[in-house]
Amino acid sequence: MKIKSWAEPYKIKMVELLKMTSPEERKAAIGKAGYNTFLLKSEDVYIDLLTDSGTSAMSDRQWAGMMFGDEAYAGSRNYYKLEEAVQSIYGYKYLVPTHQGRGAEHLLSQVMIKKGDIIPGNMYFTTTRLHQELAGGTFRDVIIDEAHDPDCEFPFKGNVDLNKLEDLVREFGAERIPYVSIATTVNMAGGQPVSMENLKALRAFTNKHGIKIIHDMTRVAENAWMIKQLEKGYKNKTTAEIVREICDLTDGATMSAKKDALVNIGGFLALNDYDVFEEARNLVVVYEGLHTYGGLAGRDMEAMAIGIRESVSDDHIHARVGQVHYLGNLLKKAGIPIVKPVGTHGVFIDAKAFLPHLSQDEFPAQSLAAELYLASGIRTMERGVVSAGRNKKTGAHNYPKLELVRLTIPRRVYTQAHMDVVTETVVELHKQREQITGLEMVYEPRYLRFFQARFKKKE
Ligand SMILES: *Cc1c(COP(=O)(O)O)cnc(C)c1O
Numbered sequence: 218m219k220i221k222s223w224a225e226p227y228k229i230k231m232v233e234l235l236k237m238t239s240p241e242e243r244k245a246a247i248g249k250a251g252y253n254t255f256l257l258k259s260e261d262v263y264i265d266l267l268t269d270s271g272t273s274a275m276s277d278r279q280w281a282g283m284m285f286g287d288e289a290y291a292g293s294r295n296y297y298k299l300e301e302a303v304q305s306i307y308g309y310k311y312l313v314p315t316h317q318g319r320g321a322e323h324l325l326s327q328v329m330i331k332k333g334d335i336i337p338g339n340m341y342f343t344t345t346r347l348h349q350e351l352a353g354g355t356f357r358d359v360i361i362d363e364a365h366d367p368d369c370e371f372p373f374k375g376n377v378d379l380n381k382l383e384d385l386v387r388e389f390g391a392e393r394i395p396y397v398s399i400a401t402t403v404n405m406a407g408g409q410p411v412s413m414e415n416l417k418a419l420r421a422f423t424n425k426h427g428i429k430i431i432h433d434m435t436r437v438a439e440n441a442w443m444i445k446q447l448e449k450g451y452k453n454k455t456t457a458e459i460v461r462e463i464c465d466l467t468d469g470a471t472m473s474a475k476k477d478a479l480v481n482i483g484g485f486l487a488l489n490d491y492d493v494f495e496e497a498r499n500l501v502v503v504y505e506g507l508h509t510y511g512g513l514a515g516r517d518m519e520a521m522a523i524g525i526r527e528s529v530s531d532d533h534i535h536a537r538v539g540q541v542h543y544l545g546n547l548l549k550k551a552g553i554p555i556v557k558p559v560g561t562h563g564v565f566i567d568a569k570a571f572l573p574h575l576s577q578d579e580f581p582a583q584s585l586a587a588e589l590y591l592a593s594g595i596r597t598m599e600r601g602v603v604s605a606g607r608n609k610k611t612g613a614h615n616y617p618k619l620e621l622v623r624l625t626i627p628r629r630v631y632t633q634a635h636m637d638v639v640t641e642t643v644v645e646l647h648k649q650r651e652q653i654t655g656l657e658m659v660y661e662p663r664y665l666r667f668f669q670a671r672f673k674k675k676e
Pocket of ligand 1: 270317318319320342344345400404433435472473474475476483484
């Protein structure tokens with residue numbers, strides 16, 4: 218007999234108690250937070266779907282590993298264990314640990330990007346693009362058009378459109394393109410995977426032009442799992458084998474270990490090119506810490522090394538993606554407009570379709586995120602016009618086609634019953650959607666405004 222249901226390959230040893238709040242308490246809390254879910258106190262939140270970043274539950278083995286932390290300033294044994302995990306699981310030659318993903322993006326951008334360079338990528342990510350710009354580069358989106366259409370069911374919406382890339386090479390010349398930035402899976406497109414076929418074609422194209430591929434490998438195991446499910450020829454390969462095949466097609470990677478790798482803090486830059494590595498290893502001491510800890514405690518590197526191995530286990534990733542798809546399928550069945558196909562790390566509600574009476578200037582996704590909190594204490598995140606920021610030259614809002622509310626599922630944290638509560642809340646809110654009004658921005662920070670912007674309700 219083959220059991221088709223997904224279930225967790227673990228049982229629960231310790232629980233974290235949550236505070237249940239009243240509607241009045243939530244109203245006060247979201248008002249105080251300026252209708253920005255980033256500014257809520259976590260203790261006022263019941264089900265926290267703000268992000269899957271750094272919110273995973275560590276395993277008994279990872280916790281035990283913390284006791285093996287070697288907190289020497291230089292040459293900590295945990296660094297060597299992490300290096301070994303990165304080399305053997307991902308196959309990259311050289312490791313520079315950083316405090317989290319953006320630390321690696323910063324080092325990489327400073328080392329590889331010159332003023333005036335163009336960096337094509339399969340959709341932007343907030344911190345990635347900002348570091349490219351701060352280094353004097355310009356990001357250009359080369360993702361396939363399907364990625365911008367929330368209703369398109371194409372299974373690999375993270376793919377690169379090689380025609381768009383070719384146009385950039387023709388317009389600017391390959392010399393001005395130091396690398397193509399490839400995310401697995403694509404966060405801003407709704408957690409959509411890239412296919413191996415597309416990666417191979419991209420490798421052939423970039424080889425021809427002498428352009429490198431830098432891999433934003435934040436959710437590479439989730440991407441590998443989707444390849445295993447959907448791509449011809451991969452059904453009998455393990456997630457670990459597919460992860461390795463993806464990494465082997467690229468020249469280096471930035472990693473936020475707070476996602477796939479099941480730790481609460483950590484990241485790294487991994488490279489195959491010794492010269493780039495040497496410069497990054499020198500720069501890390503300026504911004505992060507010595508090259509054998511990069512802003513991390515020894516125990517964090519130990520937990521990361523163990524988490525990397527757990528993250529590529531088929532049983533783990535089956536339950537992880539299975540839970541996300543469970544929620545997505547319930548919402549889809551209830552007729553809620555969500556990004557299709559369901560992504561690997563969260564479910565993305567199409568706020569433009571959910572609140573068609575609001576214009577993008579009224580921040581529909583921001584407003585819907587606030588309403589979800591008000592309704593039952595669920596915390597989600599805006600991924601729309603607020604996240605997209607302003608045009609560097611004109612100063613006008615960037616208006617992304619996708620105006621989304623992200624329900625991101627932390628790894629190994631919530632139960633199926635929590636997913637049922639989330640579904641019920643969204644469905645009930647959808648019935649009352651006409652009463653939801655827009656927001657007005659009353660405070661706007663200069664960088665990554667979505668983290669700290671404040672809003673008030675429009676009357
Ligand atoms: C989270 C994330 C980053 C940045 O990593 P941090 O650890 O948050 O600094 C980069 N790229 C993608 C796709 C991410 O999801």
